[in-house]
Amino acid sequence: MFSKGFLTPFVTGVLGSAAFYTVFDKISHKSRVDPEKFDFLKVPEDSSVLEDTKKLEQARSILKYGAPSQGPYLRFYENHVLAYDQSKRTPIWVAEYLTKANVEGPANRKNVKFRPDPNVTVMYTAHNSDYLGSGWSRGHMSPAGDNKHSQEAMRESFYLSNVVPQDLQNNGGFWNRLEMYCRDLTKTYQSIIIISGPLILPQERNGKQIVEYEVIGKSQVSVPTHLFKVVLAESDSMPTKPLGVFIVPNKPIGFEHSLTEFQVELEELERVAGVTFLPKLDRKQVSDLCKVNGCKLMKKEKFQLYFITRKIQSSRSIKHLDKVWGELEENKLQPDEYMVNLYNSKREELMNVEKDKSNVTK
Amino acid sequence: MFSKGFLTPFVTGVLGSAAFYTVFDKISHKSRVDPEKFDFLKVPEDSSVLEDTKKLEQARSILKYGAPSQGPYLRFYENHVLAYDQSKRTPIWVAEYLTKANVEGPANRKNVKFRPDPNVTVMYTAHNSDYLGSGWSRGHMSPAGDNKHSQEAMRESFYLSNVVPQDLQNNGGFWNRLEMYCRDLTKTYQSIIIISGPLILPQERNGKQIVEYEVIGKSQVSVPTHLFKVVLAESDSMPTKPLGVFIVPNKPIGFEHSLTEFQVELEELERVAGVTFLPKLDRKQVSDLCKVNGCKLMKKEKFQLYFITRKIQSSRSIKHLDKVWGELEENKLQPDEYMVNLYNSKREELMNVEKDKSNVTK
Structure with a gap:
């Protein structure tokens, strides 16, 4: 099948990536230019230029000192992949793959701090x-x-390459409930692909379309006007893959709003983001997540109980614990048996700790 | 040097791009994962992830339906290379390589029209x-x-992928004079690398840093607040390469302003653009273009004469020609001998044309 000539370049010692182009050349039987002269060719995804010697010769001169670089397009982490915007100092998008197994576990954020991503050039x-x-x-x-x-995945999720400036109430409220909803989907579907990111959208003003946003700090980090989430669920047993796409304003959103109010077509998001998502997905296989699964976020009372539960778990003193317990009455919330038991055992634990401390100081 | 085992994968018929990874694997003697499973690996420039099987396995799930795509990073044309912003519908940067030979020639813009770049997805x-x-x-x-x-290069320069919304007076005035200056450099230096593009910069407002800009039309094309130009000159005989970097506001700039007012350090542009330019250039070899060459743009009178000359050349009637000639007096400009001769010969040419026409209609 292959002539002896095909093997020659390897035997005579062509090394490293240059070998690729030579191999490819021989295999494809196309007339391509000497790849050693065109090391910028590792960059483009579109390889049609490889056939055009004239354009390549000129490109070689134009890019003599390298192609202007926006950094690596994809950045890989243990539990997410992202594209980073070196100009905005935020991600463009962050993609995840959730299963029941990876949203559970003992990892926690206690000793983890936000910090600059060491993989991003300091200037950016x-x-x-x-x-x-x-x-x-x-x-x-990636929450x-x-x-x-x-x-390790927890630690990497606190890199600022995975972070955007977000309205505090949105972050802890509506967006948080959307994230919980996504995690909950792992109970129904085998796997969930989620792609999240910031958006900066124009608004009408005096008959013109104006984009306005704040940049913060010395690094001038861009504050997005909106956030998006693409959610694709699938199970081997299901003929269709439920897909939900949401664009949420970066501001407080109360419990009176439903997730479906923010649902858009995938193409609408793609148009404003300038990004084609899930390019290899057969869109005929897709169904509407909100029709199939309802897209119901956690209700106000349950959400508040959930937060008080978390506060009970992390209480460090009886005084703090009892203050948290008081929030139930303030908000007219009825604790369930689990919470009552949690409160009692936490109180006992803290009493023992405080007793020990007072013995030590005596 | 190479064992027989090294050759085996080719002889047994591994085809296409998969061969690359297998070759690379064998040559580098590193343990890499099965490349057939990771076709998204053609995308990243950073190949360190190739060594991390765990990250790769997760990435394979995350990017199961392809990595979100912003289109090909580099786009090649006969006389320029550009990176396109699918979201802003403008280039990010456009790079050129000028020599005395390629700024001269008979190509003209007469029958060339602006049009969407057929290489860009319609939606973007x-x-x-x-x-x-x-x-x-x-x-x-790329002017x-x-x-x-x-x-063909002229035609491609009219693709809207090479175009940004620009203030008309800036476009025909200061920016035009900067472009002329760059072309003039080819008389002094063997070659000039030029990288141009739009910028959107914040301004201070009520103690905050605010970005504000217009987007135009149905496609919401972003109007930049500024434009940049990186100009690198070189000649084989010169020990240093003069470099000038300029950030120019996208508004009318009068003749009272000099180019040096808009000169910045390359690093300053890189910081705001999020782009590293000329990454392979040894920056120790660089000198200051404006110190070496002056960065003097064409003066007002000469620039006006230049434009009137062009108008004389393109006049289609004696009436129009004489109106243009009148502009000299209006602007108190003194035509040189070349212009007087040009006017006389053009007038004679047009008289003959008009005489012929009137003969035909008789």
Whole structure:
């Protein structure tokens, strides 16, 4: 099948990536130019230029000192892949793959701190100091709660490459409930692909379309006007794959709003984001997540109980614990048996701790 | 040097791009995962992930339906290479390589029209209708005047992928003079690498840093607040390479302003653009273009004479020709001998044309 000539370049010692082009050349039987002269060719995805010697010769001169670089297009982490915007100092999108197994586990955020991603060139990274005092919270795109299966994944989710300036109430409220909804989907479907990111959208003003947004800190981190989430669920047993696409304003969104209000067609998001998502997905296989699964976020009372439960779990003193327990009455919430038991055991635990401490100081 | 085992994969018929990874694997003697399973690996520039099987396995799930795509990073044309912003519907940067030979020639813009770049996905391209009536002109990044050596290059320079919404006076005035200056450099230096593009920069407002800009038309083409140009000159005989970097506001800039007012350090542009330019250039070899060459743009009178000359050349009637000639007096400009001769010969040519026409109609 292959002539002896085909093997020659390897035997005579062509090394490294140059070999690729030579091999490819021989295999494809197309007339391509000497690849050693065109090392920028590793960059483009579109390879049609490989056939055009004239364009290549000129490109070689134009890109003599390298192609202007926006950094690596894809950045890989244990539990997410992202594209980073070196100009905005935020991700463009962050993609995850959730299963029941990877949203559970002992990893926690206790000793994990937000920090600049060491993989991003210093000049192009955000810093904690950009966010602090800005009035904007640090909003995870791959949420901490999706990374409980691994402390390393948890740690990486706190890199600022995974973070955008987010309205605090949105972050802890509506967006949080959307993230919980996505995790809950792993109980119904084998796997969920989620792609999240910031958007900056124009608004009408005096008959013109105007884009306006804040940039914060010395690094001038861009504050998005909106956030998006693409959610694709699938199970081997299902003929269709439920898909939900949402564009949510980066501001407080109360419990009176439903998720479906923010649902858009995938193409609408693609048009404004300039990004084609799930390019290899057969869109004929897709069904509407909100029709199939309802897209119901956690209700107000349950959400508040959930938060008080978390506060009980993390209480460090009886005084704090009892203050948290008081929030139930303030909000006219009825604790269930699980919460009552949790409160009692936590109180006993803290009493023992405080007794020990007082013995030590005596 | 190579064992027989090294050759085996080729002889047994591994085909296409998969061969690359297998070859690379064998050559580098590193343990890499089965490349057939990871076809998204053609995308990243950063190949360190190739060594991390765990990250790769997860990435394979995350990117099961392809990595979100912003289109090909580099786009190649006969006389320029560009990176396109699918979201802003403008280039990110456009790079050129000028020599004395390619700024001269018979190609002209007469029968060439602005049009959407057929290489850009329809959903992400700008259209002429976005610009028309918007109040913004279509500003070439690789200027028509840099493409005179080839009608095909001229034609490609009118693709809207090479265009940004530009203030009309800036486009025809200061920016035009900067482009002329760059072409003039080819008389002094063997070659000039030029990288041009739009920028959107924040301004201070009520103690906050705010970004504000217009988007025009149905495609929502972003109107930049500034434009940049990176100009690198070189000659084989010179020990240093003069470099000039400029950030120019996208508004009218009068003749009282000099180019040096807009000069910045390359790093300053890189920080705001999020792009590393000329990554393979040894920056120790660089000198300051404005110190070496002066960065003097064409003066007002000469620039006006130049434009009147062009108008004389393109006059289609004696009436129009004499109106243009009148502009000299209006602007108190003194024509040189070349212009007087040009006017006389053009007038004679037009008289003959008009005489012929009147004979035909008789």
